Amino acid sequence: MIKKNIVRLNLICSAAVSLVAAGDIYSRLSQTSGFLGLGFFGLDLLFLTLLLSTLLGSTVVLVLSYRYSDLISRIMDLVLRKPGYSVLFIFFTLILIETGQDYLFLKAEILPILYVRYTIFLASYISLLWWGFFLSLASLITLITIGWEKIAQTRFRVFIKSRYLIPLALLTLVFIVISLTDYGFNQRIAGKGYFLPTNTPLTGMQVFLILASLLAVRSCCSWLKERQVKFSSLLQKEWIILIGLWIITYFLWMNVPLEANYSIDFPRPPNFEFSLNSDSFYYDLMSQRLLVGEGFIDFPAHPMYIWFLTILHAVGGDSYLSIIWLQVAVLSLIPVMLYKLVNIIHSRFAGLFTALLFIIRERNSLLLMGEITVSSAKMLMTELLTVLCLLWFLYLLVKWLKSPENNRIIPLLAGGVVGLAVLIRVELIIVIPFVVLAALLALRKNLGIWFQGMIALTIGFSLLISPWMIRNWQKTGVVQIDKYHIFQDWLEEIQGKENEKQGEVENPGSVINRELINVSQTAIRKNASILPTQPRESSLENSVSSPAVSGPLQNFPYHLANNLQQIFLYLPSNHQPLLYAGGIVEFRPGPKGEILAKDNYFSELYMEQYVRSLPYWWFDWDASLTPRSIFPLFLSLLLISIGFGSSWRKNRSQTGLLVITGTSYLLFYSLVGSSGGRYIQLVDWITMVFYGIGLTEICFLFIRQNQPDAILEQPTSQARDQIKGFWRYSLMGAALLLVGFSLPAAEILIPARYSEERLDDSLRYILAEGQKIPGFSKWIEIEEFTNSKGRIFMGKALSPRFYEAGEKMTDDRDWSIPDYSYARMEFYLVGLWNTWVNLPLDTSVEVFPHGSDVVVFATWEKGKVVDGIKTQGGYFRASRVYILPGEQELFPLTMITCEGLFCDLNNYP
Secondary structure (H helix, E strand, C coil), X not given: CHHHHHHHHHHHXXXXXXXXXXXXXXXXXXXXXXHHHCCCHHHHHXXXXXXXXXXXXXXXXXXXXXXXXXXXXXXXXXXXXXXXXXXXXXXXXXXXXXXXXXXXXXXXXXXXXCCHHHHHHHHHCHHHHHHHHHHHHHHHHHHHHHCHHHHHCCHHHHHCCHHHHHHXXXXXXXXXXXXXXXXXXXXXCCCCCEECCCCCCCCHHHHHHHHHHHHHHHHHHHHHHHCCCHHHHHHHCHHHHHHHHHHHHHHHHHCCCCCCCCXXXXXXXXXXXXEECHHHHHHHHHHHHHHCCCCCCCCCCCHHHHHHHHHHHHHHCCCHHHHHHHHHHHHCHHHHHHHHHHHHHCCHHHHHHHHHHHHHHHHHHHHCCCCCCCCCCCCCCCHHHHHHHHHHHHHHHHHHHHCXXXXXXXXXXXXXXXXXXXXXXXXXXXXXXXXXXXXXXXXCCCHHHHHHHHHHHHHHHHHHHHHXXXXXXXXXXXXXXXXXXXXXXXXXXXXXXXCCCCCCCCCCCCCXXXXXXXXXXXXXXXXXXXXXXXXXXXXXXXHHCCCCCCCHHHXXXXXXXXXXXXXXXXXXXXXXXXXXXXXXXXXXXXXXXXXXXXXXXXXXXXXXXXXXXXXXHECCCCCCCCHHHHHHHHHHHHHHHHHHHHHHHHCHHHHHXXXXXXXHHHHHHHHCXXXXXXXXXXXXXXXXXXXXXXXXXXXXXXXXXXCCCCCCCCCCCCCCCCCCCHHHHHHHHHHHHHHHHHHHHXXXXXXCCCCHHHHHHXXXXXXXXXXXXXXXXXXXXXXXXXXXXXEEEEEEEEEEEEECCCCCCCCCCCCCCCCCCCCEEEEEEEECCCEEEEEECCCCCCCCCCCEEEEEEEEEECCEEECCEEEECCEEEEEEEEECCCCCCCCCCEEEECCCHHHCHHHCC
């Protein structure tokens, strides 16, 4: 009887809210001509018809229920049948969530320009939102009441266990505590270290479409297998999946056009091609030095990545655009390794799903290069290559822990791989002792195998890094891997010592040894009113780039809170309009023939509106959560907890290895005074792994029990390595040693491209061929020029760019930007001299190819230091530059002569 009365109460509620909503729409129709006067009259009639139908249906059923006593019982029996109950429960749950989130979306004070049509739609039909919310809420209460026995028997009860609830409670508590404190990313962090805003997001609609597509592929594969189609067996082949993932990744990432950002300068004359700034410029510069035989500087940062770029340049060519496709081809292995890792931890379906999520997230990063602070596959940055090495390392360890007796050589290879990663980003070395501890806990009952494995890992690591450490000791007298001075300064700060100020260095680039924050990161403005983004120098980041006013230990809570928030906030933790899209598969041809998505869930416009409408990508974010993020964030935490619990149930050691890796890295970076953004990009994908596994577990509950061997669902069998024998270990060790020796060997074996003899030959060539150049007869005599302040030298000109007076390169990582008070042609010269060259010009020249051999007539100008801070680097101011045609002689000898007031040494300010 109680259940019948609750059903009747639901009918009364449905009729009442339908009457109120219908009255609101009717009153507006009677006062205006159509929908807000815009002519959408049919839409109003459609909604009015829906409301009146609900009102009429609820009233009729309610009246008839008193005349026919068994009517309610029949309705309940009908609802409780399979699959009607589940369908209705899911339907009303989605309506409740969507209407509630839409109301919060409308009240969030989002700039109207971001979602014009959708905002007008919600504002016009606010009564419809309330109707859907109360109707779905009443319906869910009714369904729960009449079907409680059914709910108690649902398969979802498997998640009501401690391994799922404890992680969920801990993660929820973390966010509550951070929200109630002043820690995290906010305006009170000035002088507390380096804070970056949240990294590239992944939206809920993207996750839904990826999951739906993968489930459709799975169903298709199962259908083909049931009908024994000949080629269906190929779909189970591991190599088919691996190659397919690589091809999909490469196509999707390469298909996104480049955008100018902090690390990539927009095309400038004379070459009108993208060039590099900041850290990307530094890495490319160091690789070019190595390529011309000048070797490394004494303390190069990230030496293995520099060597990697050198190889790419040797294969692809001198310019940035000529090697980016090679880098993307290598980085496209990341989803492949991620698939392999998750596959061995959980299942093939979870591996594919997580790999696809990573692909789309990185594609979002490429789309948002000009809007938020990112480190993407098309930027010359170290983060993604380190992620590839870390995934490889973790995969090898997981495979070893799964069967340590049959994979004894794997720790040796794993040690070499992590050594490779450390030479790319030395910060990853902090992970090694924690990984060793995780392996000890996993093999605590077999300490002999653990000890053998750790010895092999240590040998592999030492074989790879020892040649570089020996080189550093010979060059500098210091036994170190990378960033020696940074760690030294950090230890001194902990001990309360002040760092000594360093004077200006005459030769720029000789002591570039710090991982500096980008002082003017591109950040989103809260009140920006136009699209696309107009970059603005972040006042927050400018303030935190100043010397710290407190030590690392005092700043630790701020950075830890920021890191903990950001490893979750990039996931679908924010509601977006369900109906907003120009189309899911609407494409258009790009300017260079590429295929571009237009205004859909994977488009640049959609992603730009996403980050603009949420505070987590604003430079003035105060670390608080917007109300419309609370439920989606809780849902993300729930899925992560389910994924963690499921992985923990299957294999604790493998799950613990991932958690310990991520936790140790976040703690270390928090302690050294850096957090957020690309700083944690090396490990933030770990939450995505558990998120993908959690969604996979939920999907598995709906998969039919008569298809236990469905393709993409079960874990693939992992072949056991039976690699034994001393000679195999020796071969692996020799290979690792060879890779390690390749770094110092490159300095020795790559011949110097420029020398005094070659300069003399080039001068003789200029004297012989220069008669064809107009004005050559006025050329100053060599001896007269060199006897004054002038110098004559040659080298390779990198990234020649013309700047008007006042324009400058954003950052070269060493704060050595030359004088920019006058119009000039500016390039970096590598060779016997490695420094900036300015050639004063009123207008740009027509031809000055990147990577050209040049002979420069110039004078050295000292840099400027104001209050102990370098404001301008030293550079050569050229009076003329000769561009040599090179071996292929694609263009004739070209002379560029200084123009304007600043050509005269006496007039230089």
